[in-house]
């Protein structure tokens with residue numbers, strides 16, 4: 001199978017290597033944009049990343065290294081999958097980049113056929129990965145959710161997104177919206193818990209002039225302004241019961257009246273709702289109409305808490321760090337390994353929102369070049385300083401190794417040779433580590 005039709009960004013400073021890659025890829029039917037420095041690539045691709053199906057990036061460039069480029073790309077919208085091209089000595093860094101969500105790495109010299117199949121397997125659009133893309137996260141759970149939402153995007157049925165506060169329900173709703181709609185379609189978000197109950201109805205449905213004291217002119221509500229886009233009702237569990245009846249009618253009749261009005265207004269948007277609490281307790285006494293529940297929960301999605309998605313903790317930390325560094329104009333080169341380990345051991349009650357806020361504050365206050373545990377958790381000195389609950393370094397290292405090996409084995413369906421390659425170690429070393437750390441694999445042919 002050929003990867004024809006793909007648009008590929010190539011960041012490679014070596015004129016011979018770059019020239020020959022462009023030639024070979026163009027022969028395969030790809031369009032290639034070639035940049036010879038990191039700055040040139042970032043400048044030229046800024047705001048245009050959505051046009052690229054894949055980026056091939058050398059790790060060692062004259063002005064910056066692959067990691068710096070990747071962190072910059074992560075801060076942009078629509079980051080395409082990135083495959084790194086690496087010399088033998090840079091494999092450790094390539095593996096680190098994979099932890100941040102890079103698609104793959106190939107070591108020089110490489111066979112072109114194998115290279116082409118990696119391009120084909122990882123490029124977006126033309127050959128979408130069966131388990132979803134990484135806009136919502138790189139963890140298996142979020143990839144599955146992305147795939148589910150892509151399926152849901154094919155219909156108009158209501159979607160109910162559940163999950164803890166700050167887990168990314170609104171981000172998922174926007175992702176669904178963007179899958180279906182062009183730039184012009186509106187995404188109207190209403191936080192039902194933040195608007196006083198007596199105002200909520202007129203905020204959603206609008207009102208006519210004179211409908212109540214203070215209604216000095218006609219007001220169009222969120223339902224009308226959503227047009228044929230999305231009406232996102234966040235914290236629907238906090239909606240007062242009388243209004244729940246009106247939302248039920250809105251869904252069933254696909255039309256409504258403005259408050260104080262006679263005119264029937266058609267409703268063309270898709271309804272997406274979200275809640276952090278259980279809407280039904282089976283007894284019908286949870287303060288939420290069960291008929292409405294069944295209407296809004298036709299297509300349910302549950303976002304798992306951040307603490308259950310370690311891969312996303314690492315990647316989102318890198319993304320938020322890149323964004324915060326730019327905002328604060330500070331030189332913070334990255335997150336230290338110890339900080340990553342501390343973050344992986346924390347339970348993140350505020351989920352992604354808390355992670356974003358902690359990284360933002362950490363970057364603003366960081367004294368050194370790397371984000372340290374004390375920058376991320378200044379309020380929890382006991383958990384990172386000497387004393388009770390302080391894990392020895394060997395334990396932290398074992399935990400990290402165990403997690404990464406299990407991940408590599410999952411990625412390669414238990415194939416030891418492949419997993420060892422991903423981890424940048426020999427097969428024998430991998431076996432030894434697996435035995436010591438008590439990791440088993442189902443595959444027997446290894």
Ligand SMILES: Nc1ncnc2c1ncn2[C@@H]1O[C@H](COP(=O)(O)OP(=O)(O)OP(=O)(O)O)[C@@H](O)[C@H]1O
Pocket residue numbers: 135136137163164165166167168169170171172234274276316352353356
């Ligand atoms: N996958 C993600 N990528 C980048 N940022 C994310 C992601 N998920 C969540 N965030 C960020 O975390 C914060 C909380 O996300 P969001 O508002 O979607 O959560 P929520 O579950 O809707 O929260 P709430 O229950 O409070 O309404 C936002 O700043 C959002 O940008």
